Amino acid sequence: MIRGLYTAATGLGVQQARLDVLAANLANASTSGFKADNVVQKPFPELLLVEQQEGTFRTGPGWRYVGTTNQGAAVARVVTNFSPGALQPTGRSTHLALTDPGAFLAVQTPQGELYTRDGNLGVDGEGYLVDSRGNRVLGEAGPVRVGTDDFQVTAGGEIIRPGQGTVGRLRIVRFADLNLLTKTGDNYFAAPAGSARPAASPEVRQGFLEGSNVDPAASMVQLVSAARSYEANQRILQAQDQLLDLAVNRVGALR
Template structure:
């Protein structure tokens, strides 16, 4: 009897974790560049002094869906979207690198190129500083150019180049801040094959319909686990009554 209760209890516990993941995906259905999360669970035997006759559920893989989301034009010069695979590299508060697909950028009061959350966007030589009041354009390879004030339209000045990386998806993990990073925390190399589309942003790749269906299915699975626990309790009560009569 305890095996049934233990299995149902651990199953219900992890179904709640899956519900939290599905809820988080729905909450970020409109977040720029968001990558949908998914959980994968498996049953393993309980190892102890006795024979491994009981099992419980563990979270074997927590990953992300790296399928690109649809691109939306914005007409804003500081908006960039990555075409296909690749990441923008930003500088986190602790100095380490973070990877993001959210290309909604801005300039701080000192002209430093940043994300909307205030993280410095890294170029191939470090943070990028742009001259104030100067119109800029971002090329397909991430090159940032401008035309200095008073110069002819042909006097294009290259300011810097975005650091665009493309590490293997299997080597990436999502941090608590929503940014991705390499599993060992190492820095990434720039990949010249990564391209960007200017004046555009990438939408979230979360499917609202799929997420809603997933939440409904998980709700039914949770009810089934609760029904198993109730059945186990009823069986134990009946067994106790029989033993008492005997």
């Protein structure tokens, strides 16, 4: 019965993690460049079941293998889905989309250089190109100063001002292994030092935004499934508690 309590409790923990991730995905279904997460679960380490008999076996004198069991489930990891979202035309010069699914814009933040697929950009009061959170977008020579929103961006990331020519080139990077990236919040990713490499052909699309790759309908179905699984584990936990109460207070009582 104690094992049943542990098993049900671990199930609650896994379903809570699924609910949290699915809720975050749905909350960002309309966030530009957002990448959905998925929870990967695994069984706890399996325990060997043996029974005693005469003789000597690999498991020890007088024992033989009869099967395995486990103590429930656990969250193995949270995996980010990096598949590209649909491109949405906006016509605004400060909206950029990257068609290379492995490419990212580099942004200067208080936490250092971070990376994002969110191309919903703007121009701050000093004329620098900034993202939707006010952090400056990096070029190959540092933050890019465009002055106003009257500029063009080529497919290769060059920024051209009318009458001035090229004023900078966006620092667009890609990673050999996207699993190295970790989410830090606010639609940013962090990566190990030295893992970012210049994107050879980022294929920037000006006047477009990449939509979130969250599937709202599928996420809602998964959310309902996780909620029902959570409730089922709650009922199992209550049943185990009642059985334990009977065992302690009734079966074990002296009469």
